[in-house]
Amino acid sequence: FPGEKVIIDGTDTDLSDWKAWHTDGAGVFSTPCQGDYHAVTVIRKSDNRATRLFPVRELKHLQNRSIDKVGTFSELGIEGAVFSDGKQIHISFQEPMEGHVIHVSGFDRGIVLDTCNHLQIDGLELNHYGRDESSCAIYVLNSSDVLIQNCTFRYDDSHIYAKLNSDRLTVQNCLFMDAVLEWPFDYMKGDSGISGHFEGGSINVDSKFNGRGLVFRRNRISNIFDGVHLTPWTVNNARTNEIDFYENIIDGCIDDFVEADGYARNVRIFDNSMNRSLSGISVAQALDGPTFIMYNVIGNCGLVPAAQRPDSENAGYPFKTNGGTGAETGSGPLYFYHNTAFTLDPNSRAMLVKNARWRKMTLRNNIWVGQRLGLDLWMANPSPIDFDYDNLFVQKPAEPLV
DSSP states (O other): OTTOOOEEEOBOGGGSSGGGOEEEETTEEEEEOSSOBOOEEEEETTTOOEEEOEEOSOHHHHHHTEETTTEEHHHHTOSEEEEEOSSEEEEEEOSOGGGEEEEEBOOSEEEEEESOOSEEEESOEEEOOOBSTTOEEEEEESOOSEEEESOEEESOSOSEEEESSOOSEEEESOEEEOSOTTSOHHHHHTTTOOGGGTTTOSEEEOTTOOOEEEEEESOEEEEESOSEEOSOOSTTOOOEEEEEEESOEEEEESSEEEEOOEEEEEEEEESOEEEEESEEEEOTTEEEOOEEEESOEEEEETOSGGGOSSSGGGSOEEEEOSOOTTTTTOBOOEEEESOEEEOOOTTOEEEEEOSOOBSOEEEESOEEEESSEEEEEOOSSOSOEEEESOEEEESSOSSOOO
16 A cells, blocks of 8 residues: 555464553562574664564573573673463563553574575565574575565564575565574674574575575664675585675674675675674685675674674674684685774774684775784784785784784
8 A cells, every 4th residue: 555564473363462461579570482492682762772682492491581691681791581481471671561562473484485486576674584404584495586675674583585596586675683692602603503593694695505696785774783694504415606795785693794604616705894893804714716705885894792702802893714613624716805994992903813714815995904913923824815906904003913
């Protein structure tokens, strides 16, 4: 209808009324459920401020408002939390319930494209998909020539998930947003198993993805775990070709702006503006290659809670080479041309090269700005690095450059 928008919402409406909940005391509420209800978002009516409730693994964490050996909710920046055992869902939220709307994700997927070719999704809004494993707003399986544009995605565990032989998938002019930026990184990435629900980012390429011609352009991404995951993992010997990620704006990632880890050929990441993350572009390991990273602004790596830890190892840095599946093989050719990387993180390096292998890393005409160190190499004998016409600058050097 003119002036209106189609909204596809994964909220379990039976649980959206506060009257369905009963109080357990001390700001903890519960209600019966069936399944893994871990994705809960509470939205304040007065200003639409969203609070994603942090999923914990034990009920006592809600009751004590603290996580064993990690810290209190206040110390960790957790405003509210959720625990579900498959039969009962419990939440902890300290503000008055009457002024808020609760969204409990009751569905795992909003739109499923299974062997659907030549299809366009335009102008939809898809919110609150996060029940069970591998949940997402749009699932693309063995589907080619698919265009997703002008859509809005809010508070989904993963927004777009692509798998198997899905060629020429284009995602453009969309908005992807969440509210997880303040969550505790160490607990998510540790033994809790929580990060697996959220690491896919705005688009998540599955380990069995063999698609060719993925284009992700002119999108806005904010306040999520990883910005995007563009390449398939190595465990299933999947490979992809021709990936273009360009003219996107990313503001706020718990971990990486872009993950280009896995088997892919001709990955091109260019003309993007990125601000606030733990690290910038991950090529750990960018197997096969080549991977081209050009004309990007990579700003303020290290200026998120995930990086505000006492060990300097986790200070901000613009690209990641360490670890990852295939570290013994190493990345294919890497090309960094015409990028500008800077950060106000006081412990930052202009460039940090961790332990990894690659066939060749070529850098031309880039600006690399750090606050404490210039080039920090963790290897005595690194793989070939070819610098020329690069500006390596340290704002406030605290010790000699390496």
